[in-house]
Amino acid sequence: xxxxxxxxxxxxxxxxxxxxxxxxxxxxxxxxxxxxxxxxxxxxxxxxxxxxxxxxxxxxxxxxxxxxxxxxxxxxxxxxxxxxxxxxxxxxxxxxxxxxxxxxxxxxxxxxxxxxxxxxxxxxxxxxxxxxxxxxxxxxxxxxxxxxxxxxxxxxxxxxxxxxxxxxxxxxxxxxxxxxxxxxxxxxxxxxxxxxxxxxxxxxxxxxxxxxxxxxxxxxxxxxxxxxxxxxxxxxxxxxxxxxxxxxxxxxxxxxxxxxxxxxxxxxxxxx
Amino acid sequence: xxxxxxxxxxxxxxxxxxxxxxxxxxxxxxxxxxxxxxxxxxxxxxxxxxxxxxxxxxxxxxxxxxxxxxxxxxxxxxxxxxxxxxxxxxxxxxxxxxxxxxxxxxxxxxxxxxxxxxxxxxxxxxxxxxxxxxxxxxxxxxxxxxxxxxxxxxxxxxxxxxxxxxxxxxxxxxxxxxxxxxxxxxxxxxxxxxxxxxxxxxxxxxxxxxxxxxxxxxxxxxxxxxxxxxxxxxxxxxxxxxxxxxxxxxxxxxxxxxxxxxxxxxxxxxxx
Numbered sequence: 001x002x003x004x005x006x007x008x009x010x011x012x013x014x015x016x017x018x019x020x021x022x023x024x025x026x027x028x029x030x031x032x033x034x035x036x037x038x039x040x041x042x043x044x045x046x047x048x049x050x051x052x053x054x055x056x057x058x059x060x061x062x063x064x065x066x067x068x069x070x071x072x073x074x075x076x077x078x079x080x081x082x083x084x085x086x087x088x089x090x091x092x093x094x095x096x097x098x099x100x101x102x103x104x105x106x107x108x109x110x111x112x113x114x115x116x117x118x119x120x121x122x123x124x125x126x127x128x129x130x131x132x133x134x135x136x137x138x139x140x141x142x143x144x145x146x147x148x149x150x151x152x153x154x155x156x157x158x159x160x161x162x163x164x165x166x167x168x169x170x171x172x173x174x175x176x177x178x179x180x181x182x183x184x185x186x187x188x189x190x191x192x193x194x195x196x197x198x199x200x201x202x203x204x205x206x207x208x209x210x211x212x213x214x215x216x217x218x219x220x221x222x223x224x225x226x227x228x229x230x231x232x233x234x235x236x237x238x239x240x241x242x243x244x245x246x247x248x249x250x251x252x253x254x255x256x257x258x259x260x261x262x263x264x265x266x267x268x269x270x271x272x
Numbered sequence: 273x274x275x276x277x278x279x280x281x282x283x284x285x286x287x288x289x290x291x292x293x294x295x296x297x298x299x300x301x302x303x304x305x306x307x308x309x310x311x312x313x314x315x316x317x318x319x320x321x322x323x324x325x326x327x328x329x330x331x332x333x334x335x336x337x338x339x340x341x342x343x344x345x346x347x348x349x350x351x352x353x354x355x356x357x358x359x360x361x362x363x364x365x366x367x368x369x370x371x372x373x374x375x376x377x378x379x380x381x382x383x384x385x386x387x388x389x390x391x392x393x394x395x396x397x398x399x400x401x402x403x404x405x406x407x408x409x410x411x412x413x414x415x416x417x418x419x420x421x422x423x424x425x426x427x428x429x430x431x432x433x434x435x436x437x438x439x440x441x442x443x444x445x446x447x448x449x450x451x452x453x454x455x456x457x458x459x460x461x462x463x464x465x466x467x468x469x470x471x472x473x474x475x476x477x478x479x480x481x482x483x484x485x486x487x488x489x490x491x492x493x494x495x496x497x498x499x500x501x502x503x504x505x506x507x508x509x510x511x512x513x514x515x516x517x518x519x520x521x522x523x524x525x526x527x528x529x530x531x532x533x534x535x536x537x538x539x540x541x542x543x544x
Binding site: 005007009014015016017018019020021022023024025026027028031033058059083085087089090094095096097098099108110112115133136137138140141146147148149150151152153154155156157172180181 | 277279281286287288289290291292293294295296297298299300303305330331355357359361362366367368369370371380382384387405408409410412413418419420421422423424425426427428429444452453
């Protein structure tokens with residue numbers, strides 16, 4: 001597959017989109033990223049459900065599942081194992097913040113190659129960079145995967161050392177929230193804690209799957225405010241998202257964890 | 273002039289731009305809005321200086337003033353009195369938050385018609401809607417006119433009643449910050465207070481001009497945290513931006529102010 005992503009804009013192989021799109025002007029839209037295996041999107045019902053919920057939270061009418069699936073089938077062959085990203089924006093607008101009374105959302109479906117994650121991220125786990133960029137509190141937008149992602153961009157700009165697989169982000173109160181591109185779980189015995197995302201952060205589909213599946217591997221999940229010192233006292237810490245599945249976090253700042261079993265167990269139940 | 277905005281993308285009359293642009297994907301860019309009178313941008317040195325400062329704050333190299341001015345001169349004739357908006361994004365990127373090591377910023381220069389503000393906004397002042405959407409605190413982005421503007425979009429979606437000229441926005445702590453599309457000044461005798469913008473809000477060029485010019489009309493400016501009850505106790509409240517100049521705020525919630533002189537005085541000194 002070519003390294004440059006391919007894309008469809010509103011179902012067409014267009015070269016470009018209008019700069020009047022409100023996604024560009026205001027970040028007025030939402031997105032999803034997920035794996036496509038042999039032409040089929042993985043966990044599509046969950047991703048579509050989350051896309052609809054995120055659109056609805058900011059008052060955008062989400063394109064139908066059929067329309068999006070048609071785009072995916074035009075863009076990916078049955079031999080493609082790759083990454084898809086879907087952006088849905090409120091559509092074109094005139095100057096000014098007021099959403100037009102009648103809007104026609106724009107959708108872009110992208111295809112790009114699976115990132116080349118080192119095998120050892122799966123087998124041995126990863127090191128996280130502790131980001132200085134703190135997430136602000138905005139309960140109206142918390143949990144939503146919207147296009148206002150400058151905080152993530154600033155956080156990801158803090159380091160270039162490739163030995164860090166991702167960055168750990170706290171909020172302005174010092175609570176642990178997430179990785180820049182993944183959600184977090186911390187295990188304490190048979191309890192699995194995950195940061196509350198009612199003030200900031202993105203509530204990912206894989207996080208929800210882990211919450212739903214935890215009892216099947218004997219764990220009880222708690223969604224709670226989590227301070228850094230609590231995270232550091234966990235028996236194991238695992239990061240999850242739709243591309244990586246689950247990786248163990250082996251170190252952050254001076255803290256190191258021994259190799260654990262949770263990431264493997266989660267990858268197994270997630271892939272079933 | 274046609275109602276639909278015209279635009280140049282990187283100096284070309286292109287129909288569209290790449291959906292790989294990081295402005296669309298992450299709101300990774302900044303913008304300016306200003307008047308163009310008979311083909312000439314008003315307060316161009318101030319707007320360009322602010323564009324450079326905002327780009328620099330998020331690590332984007334701003335296109336040169338010459339390049340942007342050339343775009344403006346191609347887009348506007350010497351007969352055009354209109355609005356220009358400039359967007360500068362970090363440019364095209366691959367999937368993922370990490371800014372590419374080498375980026376080429378994208379610039380879009382728009383031309384659109386001046387809004388048809390009712391004359392009475394200038395002569396009699398305006399009513400503001402009190403928005404429920406509260407601004408979050410993010411000191412790293414405060415003051416910058418960046419493309420992450422979902423809070424403004426949500427705030428502007430709260431009302432449709434055209435008798436409100438703009439919305440008043442508070443932050444999550446209850447401080448008065450700004451209008452959705454303008455900055456605020458409150459006069460108490462010879463003191464002019466303007467909300468501090470070190471946690472949120474956009475520090476506009478016209479706000480800075482008023483701060484610089486206030487002493488010429490016998491006023492002392494204080495940049496401070498401003499509670500709602502303090503705002504309501506002001507002798508006069510005025511909103512300012514580059515398109516409107518200055519309008520008196522005549523009412524918000526149940527509070528009404530008598531007609532005052534400040535908005536007129538400010539419009540006069542601003543236009544000199």
